[in-house]
Amino acid sequence: AQSVTQPDIHITVSEGASLELRCNYSYGATPYLFWYVQSPGQGLQLLLKYFSGDTLVQGIKGFEAEFKRSQSSFNLRKPSVHWSDAAEYFCAVATGPYGNKLVFGAGTILRVKS
Amino acid sequence: KAGVTQTPRYLIKTRGQQVTLSCSPISGHRSVSWYQQTPGQGLQFLFEYFSETQRNKGNFPGRFSGRQFSNSRSEMNVSTLELGDSALYLCASSPLWGGANEKLFFGSGTQLSVL
Numbered sequence: 282a283q284s285v286t287q288p289d290i291h292i293t294v295s296e297g298a299s300l301e302l303r304c305n306y307s308y309g310a311t312p313y314l315f316w317y318v319q320s321p322g323q324g325l326q327l328l329l330k331y332f333s334g335d336t337l338v339q340g341i342k343g344f345e346a347e348f349k350r351s352q353s354s355f356n357l358r359k360p361s362v363h364w365s366d367a368a369e370y371f372c373a374v375a376t377g378p379y380g381n382k383l384v385f386g387a388g389t390i391l392r393v394k395s
Numbered sequence: 396k397a398g399v400t401q402t403p404r405y406l407i408k409t410r411g412q413q414v415t416l417s418c419s420p421i422s423g424h425r426s427v428s429w430y431q432q433t434p435g436q437g438l439q440f441l442f443e444y445f446s447e448t449q450r451n452k453g454n455f456p457g458r459f460s461g462r463q464f465s466n467s468r469s470e471m472n473v474s475t476l477e478l479g480d481s482a483l484y485l486c487a488s489s490p491l492w493g494g495a496n497e498k499l500f501f502g503s504g505t506q507l508s509v510l
Contacts, residue, residue, distance in 0.1 A: 313496055324399070324485055324501030332496050371438065381428045381489055381499050382451045385438035 283308045283376045287386035294362050295394050302357040302389050304372030313375035314355045315383065316346055320368045328370075331355060342366070367393045396421060399502035401486050407508045413474040416505045420467050420488030427469040428499070429461060432483040441484075444469055473507075481509045 284307045294300050306312055313332050317325040329340025336348040346357045355372060369390050373383040400419040408414050420427050428443035428451075440453040444463035461471040467488070473480055483504040489497040 317501075322503070324487075324503045325499075326501070327498050330496070330498070373438075375496070381426060381443055381487065381497065382440050382453070383430075383438075383499070384440070387437050 283374055283384045285372050285374050285384055285386035287370075287372055287389050289389045290387070291390045291392065293392040293394060296364050297361050300357075300359045300362045300366070300391070302370050302372075302391070304355045304357065304386060305353050306355060306372070306374045307353065308374050308376070312355075314346075314348060315373045315375070316340065316344070316355075316357050317371045317373060317385075318368050319371065319388075325371065328357070362391075362393055364393045364395060367391055399486055399488050399500050401484075401502035401505050403505060404503070405506045405508075407510060408476050409510050410476055410478060412476050413472060414476060414507060415470055415472045416484055416486075416507070418469045418471075418486030418488075418502060420469070420486075421490070421500055424488035424490050424500070425467050426489045426491075426497070427463055427467060428487050428489075429469070429471050430485045430487065431455075432485060432504070433481070438485075441471065476509045478509050480507065482507055 286305045315330045316328040319325045328344045329338050331338050331348045339345050344359050369388045371388045372386040402417045426445045429441040432438045442461050443451040447463045458474045463469045485504045487499040487501045
């Protein structure tokens with residue numbers, strides 16, 4: 282069965298420091314991978330997605346992610362974190378031949394200290 | 396363009412009751428999907444509709460049902476509520492045929508509390 286693992290429940294970084302959030306997936310075929318962000322009391326917003334091609338994908342708000350098939354990973358990175366990046370981040374894989382059926386990881390809560 | 400609208404924003408019900416949640420997708424979007432978010436189970440897929448047809452269904456009991464209308468608006472219903480149904484229910488829409496490679500636009504959710 283498809284699954285997504287985010288090993289870090291909480292991460293705290295200083296403002297201006299770099300960030301890497303880890304994501305590992307289990308999926309038999311070429312995966313469609315996503316990173317979403319959720320602020321408290323809000324829905325989810327797509328940061329970036331990977332379907333094929335260049336394994337380094339750029340997203341909104343200065344985020345990027347790298348797909349590594351050999352490691353079944355899709356880690357999210359940002360070179361310099363801003364206080365407004367504090368939120369919960371979810372990695373997800375799309376399953377099925379069609380339709381938006383996503384399997385999400387448990388999420389990583391990012392705290393930013395000044 | 397207005398975003399995905401979910402009503403009501405908050406709901407309190409008691410065990411055994413039923414509840415209906417509403418979702419209006421972004422204008423022109425034809426695919427609507429529903430997710431349940433709880434602290435214990437995280438985000439779980441409920442079902443997905445496209446052109447009034449349910450195309451995908453998650454692993455939830457039959458007490459959870461949904462439908463989509465010809466204007467793409469969707470409702471989900473939970474009958475015989477249980478305490479464990481307390482959750483944030485998120486609706487998402489996508490613009491074209493609802494393919495796996497499409498961007499999902501999420502609403503802010505309906506927070507359901509079952510007492």
